[in-house]
């Protein structure tokens with residue numbers, strides 16, 4: 001019998017059933033993958049349960065896709081043990097995400113010369129829960145002029161938590177009165193004030209390893225309508241910058257599964273939010289792009305496991321800063337140089353040629369799956385679990401139409417490659 005290796009992908013899940021079922025369905029159809037030396041690899045997945053673990057207990061999965069540890073800390077600590085003790089491959093490593101909230105990400109990308117809107121961090125509004133606070137604050141907290149800071153940034157401006165996420169505590173502020181009200185309400189949250197970018201387009205880029213989908217996002221729409229299906233909504237230059245910025249941010253921090261939000265004005269790209277450890281991959285919001293995302297998760301996981309890619313622990317920020325400090329390079333040249341480092345990190349070229357050689361059937365089988373009864377059942381059950389009875393028919397038609405559109409575009413794409 002040929003030499004066979006078995007790889008286990010562990011899924012750490014919260015309440016979602018949609019992408020996880022899609023992932024399991026696609027992975028089970030992929031079948032064994034043969035590597036360059038002729039060795040056969042079998043890749044299976046399992047939903048991980050939460051239980052006591054000893055620090056020297058073996059970790060069974062070779063790779064873990066995490067959608068839980070950002071709010072449930074027992075599995076987060078298990079992931080850290082898996083990263084440090086067992087070298088398990090993680091999407092994503094909790095280390096980078098715990099230390100790199102939105103604020104650090106702004107600082108780092110500012111250092112690289114990306115267009116970060118002017119941003120100020122103001123001290124806590126309310127006393128923090130610590131015996132020493134009263135003394136320390138009385139002695140060292142300088143009074144400051146909130147109005148003057150806001151005047152410098154200009155109205156309207158945004159006030160939002162330094163570690164943001166889920167639109168918690170975000171407000172758009174148009175006047176002095178609302179500025180003071182929002183600051184009073186911020187309570188124990190630590191807040192940024194940020195200049196508003198008046199944008200033409202809001203681009204949301206979902207990245208999985210070296211794959212990136214830049215989507216036309218409409219934050220003011222209800223969830224099921226936020227992503228518009230429009231393929232050429234950015235100029236070629238802005239589109240390329242969005243891909244580059246997303247991949248550079250991810251390579252810089254060692255993130256593999258992340259979404260970046262960028263405001264685009266003409267050809268200028270302003271990243272405003274790009275530390276989303278657990279990006280949205282719900283069928284009911286991604287719709288047209290859902291199958292792309294799950295396929296990318298399967299493809300990248302298979303590549304990492306079969307090629308025995310080493311998990312990222314060290315960040316090589318200095319290499320990026322050396323480019324940032326090179327005065328001979330302008331913005332475009334720097335972005336190109338960062339992207340070259342990012343592509344080296346993600347092995348982008350090797351990834352695509354490896355996929356063409358070792359997973360040649362993936363695109364066809366995904367298309368077949370999404371056009372068949374298994375996906376229809378998944379969609380129906382997802383809609384039933386998400387919407388009240390009187391809205392289900394409308395949403396079934398909405399999502400079936402959009403995913404069907406993806407399938408017909410994908411089918412045309414595959415035919416044009418034949």
Ligand SMILES: Nc1ncnc2c1ncn2[C@@H]1O[C@H](COP(=O)(O)OP(=O)(O)OP(=O)(O)O)[C@@H](O)[C@H]1O
Pocket residue numbers: 117158160164165166167168170194195196197198219261263272273
């Ligand atoms: N500087 C800015 N200029 C213009 N709009 C902004 C700016 N900052 C934030 N916004 C708007 O506010 C929304 C929420 O801000 P942000 O993404 O920073 O917070 P968040 O809590 O991470 O939200 P989410 O988790 O939904 O992405 C953005 O989607 C955007 O519409």
Ligand SMILES: [Mg+2]
Pocket residue numbers: 261273
């Ligand atoms: Mg955001």
